Structure formats: C-alpha cells, structure tokens
Amino acid sequence: MIDWQSIDLDVIRQHATATHRKAHGSRPDVLQIRYEGDEAVLKDYTYSDTWFRRLIAPLLVLREVRALKQLNGVTGVPQLYFVYNRYAFLVESVNGVAASQVQKNTLDNEFFERMKKVLDNIHEKGVTHCDLRSAGNTLITPDHQPWLVDFVASIHQSSRWNFVGRWIFDQFVEADYGAVLKLKKRLAPDLLTDDDIDKMEHPRSIAEKIGRKAGRSVRYITRNLFTKKTK
Ligand SMILES: Nc1ncnc2c1ncn2[C@@H]1O[C@H](COP(=O)(O)OP(=O)(O)O)[C@@H](O)[C@H]1O
Ligand SMILES: [Mg+2]
Incomplete structure (x- = not known):
C-alpha cells in the first residue's frame, strides 16, 4: 500500500x-x-x-x-x-457506478436493506449524510454494495444536553432514510411497499419535511452565496 x-x-x-x-x-x-x-x-x-x-x-x-x-x-x-x-x-477509491447512472430495475431489495444498514452504522457513529437525495452521492459496486460519498453537508450529533441540536440531528436521520425511498422509487419502483409509499406521501413528522429542505439548503447556501453564477 x-x-x-x-x-x-x-x-x-x-x-x-x-x-x-x-x-x-x-x-x-x-x-x-x-x-x-x-x-x-x-x-x-x-x-x-x-x-x-x-x-x-x-x-x-x-x-x-x-x-x-x-x-x-x-x-x-x-x-x-x-x-x-x-x-x-x-x-x-470505490469501484462503483453512481446511482444516477444505474439502469432501472437492476437492484433487488437486498441492496436497499444494505443501504439502510450503512445509514444505521453512520448514524450510530453520530453522523448524518444529509445529501443523499443527490443520486451521484451513492455509488454501487458490481456486487451491489452501496457506498456513500460526499460528506460535505454532513452534520454531527450534538452533546447530550443540547436538545435542539439533538432534535435537528434526528431530522436529518429521517431525511437520510427518506433518500433511500427516493432512490428505490427511481431505480426499483416495483419494490416499493405500501408502507414505503405511505412514508413518502405522508412523512411521519413535520420534522422530516424540514429535514429534507434543510438538507438541501445547507448545500444551497454554501454553493451559491460565494460563487459567481457559472451557467
Ligand atoms: N471515493 C470515490 N470513489 C470513486 N468515485 C468517487 C469517489 N468520490 C467521488 N467519486 C465520484 O466523483 C463524483 C463527485 O464527487 P463528490 O464527492 O460527490 O463531489 P461534489 O461535491 O462535487 O458532488 C461522485 O458523484 C462520484 O461519481
Ligand atoms: Mg456529490
């Protein structure tokens, strides 16, 4: 090495x-x-x-x-x-293809379970990704292991007594799992269960909606505030 x-x-x-x-x-x-x-x-x-x-x-x-x-x-x-x-x-380096480039209907349920497992693990370590709604940030190896890249918008778990910080963290946790459903809808819509559809249509808490918007805005602010428009 x-x-x-x-x-x-x-x-x-x-x-x-x-x-x-x-x-x-x-x-x-x-x-x-x-x-x-x-x-x-x-x-x-x-x-x-x-x-x-x-x-x-x-x-x-x-x-x-x-x-x-x-x-x-x-x-x-x-x-x-x-x-x-x-x-x-x-x-x-991850030997994988961005989820944005993957053909529809090539992934099975196990892939999405694995992705949830990766999220369980990163959340347990006190980090949320916050930008998984961009399909370019999930890479998929030939053996269908998901890899997460681009932690630029990530947030960290707050200390035990910082209740606001902890509440915000929980919103982003929900938003990360919401992104798995979005990916499933995009790449394997036939696998969506009634429960998945229900969760997408009625996010369990107002919090998740806020989490999603905030996930976008962290990046939006940092990207757009200090740069010339390039388009
Ligand atoms: N560790 C990695 N291994 C392989 N490809 C990667 C890796 N990190 C990033 N990439 C590729 O580069 C692209 C852009 O990287 P990313 O970290 O998402 O940057 P940006 O902040 O510009 O979106 C990703 O969508 C992916 O295709
Ligand atoms: Mg990216």
Whole structure:
C-alpha cells in the first residue's frame, strides 16, 4: 500500500487517470488517481472560484474530513487517506457506478436493506449524510454494495444536553432514510411497499419535511452565496 503522505499534491494531480468532476464555481476537482498500481480519489478545491476557495472551501474540507475520520472503518464509507492542505484531501477509491447512472430495475431489495444498514452504522457513529437525495452521492459496486460519498453537508450529533441540536440531528436521520425511498422509487419502483409509499406521501413528522429542505439548503447556501453564477 502506497504511503500517500509522502507524495506531493502536484505529483498526485499529475497521476490523474479520470476526472469525475472538474473544478468550477463552488465545485472541487474530483480526480481518479492511479499511482504505482494503487487507486485513490482526490477532492481538491484549489481551482474553484477564488472567493469560494478562500472563504468556504476550507470549512467544507474540515466538515467532510471530520465526518470521514469519525466514520473510519464503516463499511460503505471510503477511508480517508490524507489531507494535503486546507483545500485538498485524498480518499479510498470505490469501484462503483453512481446511482444516477444505474439502469432501472437492476437492484433487488437486498441492496436497499444494505443501504439502510450503512445509514444505521453512520448514524450510530453520530453522523448524518444529509445529501443523499443527490443520486451521484451513492455509488454501487458490481456486487451491489452501496457506498456513500460526499460528506460535505454532513452534520454531527450534538452533546447530550443540547436538545435542539439533538432534535435537528434526528431530522436529518429521517431525511437520510427518506433518500433511500427516493432512490428505490427511481431505480426499483416495483419494490416499493405500501408502507414505503405511505412514508413518502405522508412523512411521519413535520420534522422530516424540514429535514429534507434543510438538507438541501445547507448545500444551497454554501454553493451559491460565494460563487459567481457559472451557467
Ligand atoms: N471515493 C470515490 N470513489 C470513486 N468515485 C468517487 C469517489 N468520490 C467521488 N467519486 C465520484 O466523483 C463524483 C463527485 O464527487 P463528490 O464527492 O460527490 O463531489 P461534489 O461535491 O462535487 O458532488 C461522485 O458523484 C462520484 O461519481
Ligand atoms: Mg456529490
């Protein structure tokens, strides 16, 4: 296994074999890296918009890195390899296809159960993902294991006496599970049970609706406030 820390960021960038996303506006470069036969993925805001990079990117990197550290060892979450600076970090490469690219009706119930299990595990460790409604953030391996990427909008469980914080966390927990149903509707609508449909149509609590909106707005605010419109 490569000692990624010993390699300069410039050299890492020179070893990109594919671009998952090119930096623009508030988006980072997300690059597939191959170095001496080992694979990794670099997320790097160095070439995002200047003001966004200066003010917001370091906070996003902190937030995502903090979540990945907290979730180290959870199956279905890439391992953090190294943080190069305030803008760039390297993670384990997942050999999978984004759920947004997967053909309809190719997944079975077990896949969705596995995804719920991954969520159970990350919630137990005190992290909610908060951006699973974007299907690009769930990767699916050839043997149908779900992997969650992009923890930039994630939130952490609050201390025991912070009741408001804990309540908010619970809303995002619900929102994460709600995203599994959304994915099921998109990729395997025939598998939706009456209970699933009921949950989607009547979220159990007002809280879940708020959680969903908030999940979107965390990202919306950070993405749009400090960047030039690129479209
Ligand atoms: N660890 C990884 N392994 C393989 N592909 C990845 C990994 N992380 C990200 N990707 C790919 O790069 C895309 C963009 O990464 P993501 O972290 O979601 O960045 P963004 O914040 O720009 O949405 C993902 O949709 C996925 O296709
Ligand atoms: Mg993403």
